[in-house]
Amino acid sequence: MLRQLLVIFLLIASGSIFAADEEKHHAIHQELRNLLQGIETAINTEKYGDLKQYFSEKLRVTTINQQLISTPDGIDAYFKDWFGKGGYLIKLDIKLNPDSLTQLYGDPANPSWGLVYGGGIENYQLTDGRYLPMKTRWTATVVKEADGKWRILALHIGTNFYDNPIFAAVKDSTKYYAAGGMGVGLLLGALLMFFWKRKKR
Incomplete structure (x- = not known):
């Protein structure tokens, strides 16, 4: 019983410490939440020029x-390359979820x-009408700059090589061509057998 009470006390104490830490830097965390929301909004509304402020x-x-x-200008250029005239994509909707504070x-x-990481859906x-939902993982380093605002200094985005729609499409096409190759092989075998029997006659 005493052990259970001790565990409960430690859990409450750790929770109080976490809450106090969040409250202590509440303004910073709120600014960072707004930063993340601003990035999502700029991308989802196709206002890519708004991204560099973050x-x-x-x-x-x-x-x-x-x-x-x-x-900073490279951000807008990147999106225009993919989504502009003659690009490969029509639209991107993104949702980013940090794992923790x-x-x-x-x-x-x-x-x-600060350092923050999490997951997302892109x-x-x-342009051919298909939709590709990509699960991502991301890690970002944020810094407080001279003007007092928090911005992203470094960001890395990746996806699971074995769990994404592009890999699934390639895998399905491989099966298709493998099946097609087997069929061609059987057809060639049958034709060779046919001509070999005709030659023996």
Whole structure:
């Protein structure tokens, strides 16, 4: 009984510490939530030019296709390349979910940078009408800059190589061609047998 009470006390105490830490830096965490929401809104409403306000001038972003963006203007150029005239995609709807609160570092009373990670869903609409829902994982480093605002310094986005619609499509097409190849092989075998029997006659 005493052990159970001790466990309950420790759980309550740890929860209180977590809540106090969140409350202590509530304004920072709220700004970071707004930053994430701003990114989602800009992408989902196709206002790609609005994105650079959320990133540092010294940004390093690795996109889902492993392309590196190293300038604020490169963000808008990236989206125009994919979604502009002659691009491969029509639209992207994105939802980003952090796994937990941003881990803040630097002066405990006045943090200067943080680390946050989580998952997401990126729903791509292709020019041929297909939809590709991509599950992603992402990690971001955020910094408090000279003007007092928090921005993303580094961002890396990746997807599970074995669990995404592109891999599934390739796997299905491989099965299709493998089945087709087997059929062609059987047909060629039958034709060779036919001509061999005719030759023996």
